[in-house]
Amino acid sequence: MPYEWINSDSPSGTPARKLHLWPHQSLPPRGYARFIGITALMISLPLLPLLGTMALWGLLPFLVLAVGGMCYALDRSRHHNQILEVLELDTEEAHLTRRNPKGDVQDWRCNRYWTTVELHETGGPVPNYVTLRGNGREVEIGAFLSEDERKELYHELSRAVRDAA
Numbered sequence: 001m002p003y004e005w006i007n008s009d010s011p012s013g014t015p016a017r018k019l020h021l022w023p024h025q026s027l028p029p030r031g032y033a034r035f036i037g038i039t040a041l042m043i044s045l046p047l048l049p050l051l052g053t054m055a056l057w058g059l060l061p062f063l064v065l066a067v068g069g070m071c072y073a074l075d076r077s078r079h080h081n082q083i084l085e086v087l088e089l090d091t092e093e094a095h096l097t098r099r100n101p102k103g104d105v106q107d108w109r110c111n112r113y114w115t116t117v118e119l120h121e122t123g124g125p126v127p128n129y130v131t132l133r134g135n136g137r138e139v140e141i142g143a144f145l146s147e148d149e150r151k152e153l154y155h156e157l158s159r160a161v162r163d164a165a
Contacts, residue, residue: 002145003153005160016090017160021153023081023144032074040067085141087132089160096132096139110134115161119154130154 003021027035043063050056080101088095094115098106111134118138120129128150131138142153 002149003142005156016088019085019087019089019157019160021085021087021142021145023083024146025078025081027074027078032078035074036067036071039070043067081144083144087141087157094132094134094161096141106139108132108135108137108139110137112161117154117157117161119151126150128154130157132157 002024003019006018006020008016008018040063043066047056047059047063050059082099082101084099086097088097089112091112093112094110096108100106110132115132115134118131118133120131121127123129124131124140124143126143126147128147129143130141130150130153132141133139141157142150145153
């Protein structure tokens, strides 16, 4: 699952639990390089009989454009999924930090006692939408997870918020 719980100490020295969430990355960097290499090879194989002819030079720009387009699309997808959400729960407060793909950071803090976890089965941007409520605000958490992962996250967060008190 693309999240993990970590036990640590908060800045005040009290025990805390941290939850790190990130979107699933199905294509690691090594797989990316293999995919592009194999794709370029497979596209260029039909061009072998055209070596030494003018037709090769007419088709070669389209091969480069196709491989370049795939690289661009995969790079853009990877950049779009560079999200990290960190929820820190200690005895005093709940603190959620979200680092977006463009580098901007969103921050939410709430007294731990007033923090509630909610599961919106319908009505959210995705089914089984998980939110944290407190301090006059409601913030989403883990919207990029799959539906089953959000359900499991809801149960784990509910237990963690209840047990952190």
